[in-house]
Amino acid sequence: MADIDVTFDTRPLDWRTAVSFAGIAAVGLLAVLLPVFASEYWLVAIIIPFLILSLAGLGLNLLTGYAGQISLGSGAFMMIGAYATFALQLRLPAVPLPLALVATGLIAAAVGVVFGFPATRIKSFYLIVSTLAAQFLFEWLFVKFPWFYNGYSAGSISLPDGIELFGLDASSLEGRYYLTLATVAILTLIASNLVRSQTGRNWMAIRDMDTAAAVIGVPIVRAKLQAFAVSSFILAIAGALWAFVYLGSAGVHSFGLTRSYQILFIIIIGGLGTIRGAFLGAAFVSVLPLSLDWLSQRLFGGNVDASLLQNSQKVIFGVLIVWFLIREPEGLARLLSSATAPAASLHPRKIQRSSSC
Amino acid sequence: MSFFLETLIGGLLSGTMLSLAAIGFVLIYKASGVFNYSQGSLLLLGALTFATLTGKGFPMIPTLAVTIVLLILAALAIERFLLRPLTNRSPMTLFMATLGLAYIIEGVAQGVMGAEVQALDLGIEDIPIFVGDILISQFDLVAAGVAITLTAILSFIFHRTRFGISLRAVADDTRAALSLGMDINRIWQIVWSLAGIVGLVAGLLWGARQGVQFSLSLVVLKALPVLIIGGFTSVAGAIAGGLIVGAGESLAETYLGPFVGGGITPWFAYVLALVFLSFRPAGLFGERQIERV
Numbered sequence: 001m002a003d004i005d006v007t008f009d010t011r012p013l014d015w016r017t018a019v020s021f022a023g024i025a026a027v028g029l030l031a032v033l034l035p036v037f038a039s040e041y042w043l044v045a046i047i048i049p050f051l052i053l054s055l056a057g058l059g060l061n062l063l064t065g066y067a068g069q070i071s072l073g074s075g076a077f078m079m080i081g082a083y084a085t086f087a088l089q090l091r092l093p094a095v096p097l098p099l100a101l102v103a104t105g106l107i108a109a110a111v112g113v114v115f116g117f118p119a120t121r122i123k124s125f126y127l128i129v130s131t132l133a134a135q136f137l138f139e140w141l142f143v144k145f146p147w148f149y150n151g152y153s154a155g156s157i158s159l160p161d162g163i164e165l166f167g168l169d170a171s172s173l174e175g176r177y178y179l180t181l182a183t184v185a186i187l188t189l190i191a192s193n194l195v196r197s198q199t200g201r202n203w204m205a206i207r208d209m210d211t212a213a214a215v216i217g218v219p220i221v222r223a224k225l226q227a228f229a230v231s232s233f234i235l236a237i238a239g240a241l242w243a244f245v246y247l248g249s250a251g252v253h254s255f256g257l258t259r260s261y262q263i264l265f266i267i268i269i270g271g272l273g274t275i276r277g278a279f280l281g282a283a284f285v286s287v288l289p290l291s292l293d294w295l296s297q298r299l300f301g302g303n304v305d306a307s308l309l310q311n312s313q314k315v316i317f318g319v320l321i322v323w324f325l326i327r328e329p330e331g332l333a334r335l336l337s338s339a340t341a342p343a344a345s346l347h348p349r350k351i352q353r354s355s356s357c
Numbered sequence: 358m359s360f361f362l363e364t365l366i367g368g369l370l371s372g373t374m375l376s377l378a379a380i381g382f383v384l385i386y387k388a389s390g391v392f393n394y395s396q397g398s399l400l401l402l403g404a405l406t407f408a409t410l411t412g413k414g415f416p417m418i419p420t421l422a423v424t425i426v427l428l429i430l431a432a433l434a435i436e437r438f439l440l441r442p443l444t445n446r447s448p449m450t451l452f453m454a455t456l457g458l459a460y461i462i463e464g465v466a467q468g469v470m471g472a473e474v475q476a477l478d479l480g481i482e483d484i485p486i487f488v489g490d491i492l493i494s495q496f497d498l499v500a501a502g503v504a505i506t507l508t509a510i511l512s513f514i515f516h517r518t519r520f521g522i523s524l525r526a527v528a529d530d531t532r533a534a535l536s537l538g539m540d541i542n543r544i545w546q547i548v549w550s551l552a553g554i555v556g557l558v559a560g561l562l563w564g565a566r567q568g569v570q571f572s573l574s575l576v577v578l579k580a581l582p583v584l585i586i587g588g589f590t591s592v593a594g595a596i597a598g599g600l601i602v603g604a605g606e607s608l609a610e611t612y613l614g615p616f617v618g619g620g621i622t623p624w625f626a627y628v629l630a631l632v633f634l635s636f637r638p639a640g641l642f643g644e645r646q647i648e649r650v
Contacts, residue, residue, distance in 0.1 A: 321457025
């Protein structure tokens, strides 16, 4: 693993740790102060969706990048998050939003365990059946039964009282930004501790070779279901934020299969099995369409057909996915760490093992 | 009773269309252990090329030849730039790579040939015929005939020819096949070409039925439960799986649908596949994998 450092250095703080602490502090400070100097457009259209997509990527990365269980159902779990939060806020208005988000996460975690259960019997791409089943089943469920969208027209849902935090109105731009930032920060902290715990080690053992992991006594069934639960928890909260903080009102179509692909692409490009990867991948996915737009404006004065732009974006994504899988399976995270730390050569690259033995 | 039979037979026949789409996956899975998510895009590419060219007034037979050549070229490119660099990587990596490939093929195909729905007329009349008092779609019968013929040919190739045996060897253990001096790159080229052609056949039939458009590439999502039920490694399984899914969907929509509000076709096949998975993880005709550490 690229992110496990085994050092025998007993000094309390060497320069690399100091640099990385300083880096985290700088990023944190920048994030907190961002509303002061970023324009409204940047916050609403780029930063908030980027943060939420990072969170979704993080959720999927725990499942796919760390535990090695592939999922094409990220959209479904985000959808569950949005609809569960909506139901809780609508029917139990007394429950404050943060608590509702936690409850939403728990509901999604339970659903995740149900759809993850086949993972205890099947493996690799067979799992996409189970996760796709979730995707199609919930798309159908939330459209078919008016209870879920409270009979609103067009089936789109939005929070009845807006975004309210303990009596304070957080619907303002800053409120939405800080709510997103705080949620993402807390969940990232939990996730990055989790992957360094026994649970995280179990996941990685299963990913690298589940039969061998079972032989050395890793509780396979429990660890896989844990991965599904935690991943669904995070994805659901990301979905709720996406629906109500970013979009304002959402429907099933906001969480379709395309969303599932997008989240998967985020972690492939960003880096499978790294915490940073989700953020780097999400940044990339958010910025690429914008820069393509900008480029076409600059080069062709906006005379480019929209569908052509969309298709070329598709091709670029496809090429990048293939390129990263071939050249840099650890994604942008790996590229970044080899660019910033010359000592990276001390960590030999993971040797690719044949899957057939 | 005759209504039940009609529903059942209609379902079985539309199931053969699913089988047709699924056979392409089986071919590639058997030869390279890859679940090829881009099969749906290959199907779209073939059908779209054919429809665009015939739409411009080119005669059918030369167009077919041109389309097949294009698909073979695509297979060569895929082998060279995707499969070869990814040799010996995990099945999951390969699956994700084919997902990227699907995006490339769809983007290129639609960028060049447009995203409008194109009508495709193969000259098969779709006038329902009566057998006794049961209504049967003539088009479905032709599709079923094609599916059965393709299956017979492919089964023969797999089990009776030297090429088929080397295919199975490569799928079974790529490294051992390599050390025996098998040219796996050549084998992959041939298999992906074949899968492209099978995809073309399926794409033409599906396209003639519902128009050639982007949604054709979603056939991949319809074929997946078929593969799970039938088993990834068996051509006969693809047929059986298709029949089960087709009949199941048709009966469920008719008899179960009204109780839950209808529109259950998108997920019914998946739930059925999950049920099958929990009892027979390798599918009806699949080979059980034994894993060693």
